[in-house]
Amino acid sequence: MAARTDLRKVRGDKRRTRILSTAVEVFGEQGYRGTSLREIARRVGISDAGLLHHFGSKVGLLAATIAERDEMDRVRREASEAAGVGFVDTMRDQVARNAQSPGLVALHVVLSAEATDPQHPAHESFRERYRQIRHQDDASFSRLQDSGEMRRDLDPRRVGQLVTAMMDGLQLQWLLDPDAVDMVGLFEDFLHLLEIPAPGHGVHERRDRAMTSESHHEHHVPAPGEPTVPELEEDESVAPRPEEEIADILRAEPDVADHSGSAP
Template sequence: MSNAAEDTPTDLPGRPDLRRVRGDKRRTTIVETAVEVFGEQGYRGTSLREIARRVGISDAGLLHHFGSKVGLLAATIAARDEIDRARREESEAAGVSFVDTMREQVARNTRSPGLVALHVVLSAEATDPQHPAHESFRDRYRALRHQDDESFSRLQDEGHLRNDLDAERVGQLVTAMMDGLQLQWLLDPDAVDMARLFEDFLHLLEIPAPGQGDAAESRSG
């Protein structure tokens, strides 16, 4: 006669691995807490010990999941990018234009200096091929280029972007401009108005200001 332990299967088909589920939940909690702490204290002011304390685990427990402070930073940036992507898709599904979605993102960035600083610092460090976040940032920018190429091509098809411009290059220029604006804003926030300068850049591309696209179509119709 077999005992109860032998009669109870541990790997039933379709049964979730509870250790993995708990690990995933813990990682999510750590990243959410890191976003909060990094947003409050910035990159240099944040210690892994403070994040671990808020999560309720040891320093070693935190490092078990992410390996290092840089690894946690990379996960935090990835989480922010996922939030931005979800907001972007949600806005587009609600009928908000691609350009207005970018405007909203610039406005959100002005309210999140800690996260903006994280992005600027980590992206600069990640230019080193040996940096643990190098591949993550390289892939991030590749995905951005692909996404922006599609979005600006669609904008061109709708008549809101000049036909003599290359949509792929415009996307790269916009990303470079936004990254540069963030750096200048961090260095001298009182002298750099990100939202206004972003709007000026769109004006140079002859992209209609908010509310002007429909008016232009009405005049041409």
């Protein structure tokens, strides 16, 4: 009897997993309001009553779908931390996974847009999700700054919010035209603008190498016959580099508390 009960539970769990994966696909294609439980049940190959047996209602299925996605993110994040993978590399991995998961990306983009309506059943869920992201990113970028891997003249709180906005915008563009948008490469370019380096290369190390290179050029005496590079005349009208412009946007405001050492 116990064996029969266990087998029934295993089958139920497998069916529940199939329903959730199908719901991710359909919600991503049609949004919450455009999705019918009948369509999800049809794709899974079960009756409407069978679907309702597992989740009770359309709102219940949506809540379970969002919870499943968040649980997957949490497990991956904790596994990365346990393996000693840094925060920035975890973000890199997430972007790379997203590039292989158009269904999950579509689910997030469509539902987050719909959930801006206060009457949407996922409205509070998405508000809370972004609150948690802001809190986690503030702490993580503060630690990154304290370790010398991010410039100290930037406000970690604002950096975190800008990174989230950039990732959400990239996902939308990628869904619309995946062949024209290199989501992984553009994310790496954005980190470079913030002077957040590749793994193992802190800001101080990179600046030391740059200073060494500049010192070499300053003191280099050309050999006889070696062509020389003329010094550039100072031009105050030269436009700022992109990284300088973005730094101005993110630079900590006078009334913003210093985050140095504030990471838990």
